[in-house]
Amino acid sequence: MSDWISTFPGYKNLLSASKKIIGKIISTGSVPSHVGIIMDGNRRYAKSHKIEIKEGHNLGFETMANILELLYESGVKVTTVYAFSIENFKRSSFEVQWLMDLAKSKFNQINQHGFLCEEYGVKIKIIGNLKMLPDDVLVVLKETEEITKNNTRAVLNVCFPYTSRDEITTSIKNVVEETMRNPTIEINENLIESNLYTKDNPPVELLIRTSGTYRLSDFMLWQAVSPNCKIVFINQLWPNFKPWDMIKILINFAFEKYWYANENSKFVNTYYDSEDETITSDNEYTMTKAI
Amino acid sequence: MIKSPKIIEDVRINNDIDVELKNITKEANIIDQKIDEPPIKGPPSTNRNINIFYIIMELIHNFLKSSFGNDKPVETTSILQLIIYYFNHLILLQLFFVIAIYKNIQFIYRKIYLKYLTLTSYPNKSPSVIRQDVVKLSKIPKVLSCLLDLKDDDDENGGKDGLINDICELTAWSISSSIERLIIYEYSGLLSQSYDSLIDLRKYIKKNLGLYFGTDAIPTFSIKIPQKNLIIYSNESKEVDIQIDLISRIDGKPTLVELTKTMSELALTKELALKDITIDLIDEELMELVGPEPDLLISFAPSLNLEDYPPWHIRLTEIYWEPDNKDVNYAVFIRALQQFSNCKINIGK
Structure with a gap:
């Protein structure tokens, strides 16, 4: 059905135009400033549709471009995608090689044609344990970072290769190194947080995992446990994840923020002018209960 | 290479905790009284009043x-x-x-x-009913973690007593489904504040297990508070059917901070080299300081919010929650186990 419609002329334009309009509407509400996505299910999709695994990864990349377009139209500042886990090196060397080649070719494409980066002013950052990557891939990735470094409208963090435990360990290491230079520094949660890979970005407010798996699989653990982060599990495989699904998640997010924020702010305004956040939030808690 | 117990000891000394695992079973047997505790608020946004x-x-x-x-x-x-x-x-x-x-x-x-x-899956306080439900499942978690919300004192099943009641039920269900370890996460750590609440908890769990298994065959259990390095056994024997851990927000990010502090102190005195700080070392320390990684996390909160659960420990944990559910009930528990038995973990593959 949808294949048949997509053969009409102007379908693509219509699609991106409606994305723009919907994005505008969503952007008037509250939008998560930082979205994390675990793009899971490319291989299962390939298997169930009897296509080659590398085709599946290719489709996954297209979906990503599609979704990112919508996110940036809606005013999301930072998106972090889980492209490759350190654990993925355990896959067959054949597939690892293929993924590396895919990354290389796609980033080459970005370097030459701009992709979303020029249109939306996206700054690409590669985060993760870069030492584990082969040199030729690293060169291409560094080039992409270099080309897009002056873009300011939005940021795309590509986790490649990444695990959260590695991130936390690296952060702890950096903190320890810092204290060796300057023993007077006070170590606290903020210091560790400011040494994570996502240090320059706003806190993660929405985390999406596709393919009906209810696990975080070593992605942004530190960031995801924060009470301000909403976690969404989706049953579709990643190549099946359509902008429409993303719209639903974003509107839902805005609705919840709108509703609960209004409920809380009312009491803050009426009863408290305190600037101490913890006190107000505690009071809000009791006040909302009181009704 | 540094021996890891040294780091653990230092972390515990920094936190004014005994280095040796302290067994307070005997003391607890002597003391048996109740003191009112000032209530600690739960995290914001865990509570919903929808009308x-x-x-x-x-x-x-x-x-x-x-x-x-x-x-x-x-x-x-x-x-x-x-x-x-x-x-x-x-x-x-x-x-x-x-x-x-x-x-x-x-x-x-x-x-x-x-x-x-x-209504349809009411356990009727009988382990055999639970057993029948569990036998159908292809696998059960070894380590189960439950995220409980502290409800307001005025609510039904709320406050400290409600929390104790919930833990009692969860313990009985877990023993019936032969889970070996139950980790209870509660944001404020209300129950781990004093010996007395621990003693209360032990008393009520015993009572509740008596209702399930009969008073002559009460299963043995131990309750551990990793943060204070305390353990209490249900009776003199140290062979237990289930170990219950009570953890709170402090066992999450603050413990990682403490670990970092200790490591930097050791690094300053040259007892620990920078290159020795690895995932494995941190993992080992945290497993000792907080406990094992749970296989399944059941959140009994109305919306999925991890409320500062220890981040290191939920790497591969299967997460289950029932939307709009506020109570600890058996239907949610058994549905979580069912989901767990259907999931397949393949790291990286």
């Missing part, structure tokens, strides 16, 4: 207010942009209105469905 009429009234109110008033700052300059902005915002608000109605219907549907499930 359909209230919501609709408020929505209409807010809708009118924000479509005619300027409650949202707009950084646009030209009038045309302003009009477009408000037009778009109006559409969004209308959408919210529809969503609010839909959500309330969904809320009621879910409540009814949960009631239905609770």
Whole structure:
């Protein structure tokens, strides 16, 4: 059905135009400033549709471009995608090689044609344990970072290769190194947080995992446990994840923020002018209960 | 290479905790009294008061207010942009209105469905009923973690007593489904504040297990508070059927901070080299300081919110929660186990 419609002329334009309009509407509400996505299910999709695994990864990349377009139209500042886990090196060397080649070719494409980066002013950052990557891939990735470094409208963090435990360990290491230079520094949660890979970005407010798996699989653990982060599990495989699904998640997010924020702010305004956040939030808690 | 117990000891000394695992079973056997504790608030946003009429009234109110008033700052300059902005915002608000109605219907549907499930799968305080449910499952978690919300004292099953009651039930269900370790996460750590609440907890768990298994064959258990490095056994023997861990927010990020502090102290005195700080070392220390990684986490909160659960420990944990459910009930518990038995973990593959 949808294949048949997509053969009409102007379908693509219509699609991106409606994305723009919907994005505008969503952007008037509250939008998560930082979205994390675990793009899971490319291989299962390939298997169930009897296509080659590398085709599946290719489709996954297209979906990503599609979704990112919508996110940036809606005013999301930072998106972090889980492209490759350190654990993925355990896959067959054949597939690892293929993924590396895919990354290389796609980033080459970005370097030459701009992709979303020029249109939306996206700054690409590669985060993760870069030492584990082969040199030729690293060169291409560094080039992409270099080309897009002056873009300011939005940021795309590509986790490649990444695990959260590695991130936390690296952060702890950096903190320890810092204290060796300057023993007077006070170590606290903020210091560790400011040494994570996502240090320059706003806190993660929405985390999406596709393919009906209810696990975080070593992605942004530190960031995801924060009470301000909403976690969404989706049953579709990643190549099946359509902008429409993303719209639903974003509107839902805005609705919840709108509703609960209004409920809380009312009491803050009426009863408290305190600037101490913890006190107000505690009071809000009791006040909302009181009704 | 440094021996790892050294780090653990240092972390514990820094926190004014005994280095040796302290067994307070005997002391607890002597003391048996109750002291009132000041209540500690749960994290914000764990509590929801949803009432359909209230919501609709408020929505209409807010809708009118924000479509005619300027409650949202707009950084646009030209009038045309302003009009477009408000037009778009109006559409969004209308959408919210529809969503609010839909959500309330969904809320009621879910409540009814949960009631239905609770009725159909009532364990009837009999381990054999639970056993029958569990036998059908292909695998069960070894380590189960439950995220509990502290409810208000005035609520049904709320406050400290409600929490104790929930833990008692969970313990009985876990033993019946032969889970070896139960980790209870409660944000404020209310129960781990004093010996007395621990003693109370032990007393009530014993009582409840008696109802399930009969008073002559009460299974043995131990309750551990990793943060204080305390353990209490149900009786003199140290062979237990289930170990219960009580953890709270402090066992999460603050423990990682403590670990970092200790490591940097050791690094300053050259007892620990920078290159020795690896994932494995941190993992080992945290497993000792906090406990094992749970296989399954059941959140008994109405929406999925991890509430500062120890981040290191939920790497591969299967997460289960029932939307709009506020109570600890058996239907949710058994559905979580069912989901777990269907999941397949393949790291990286």
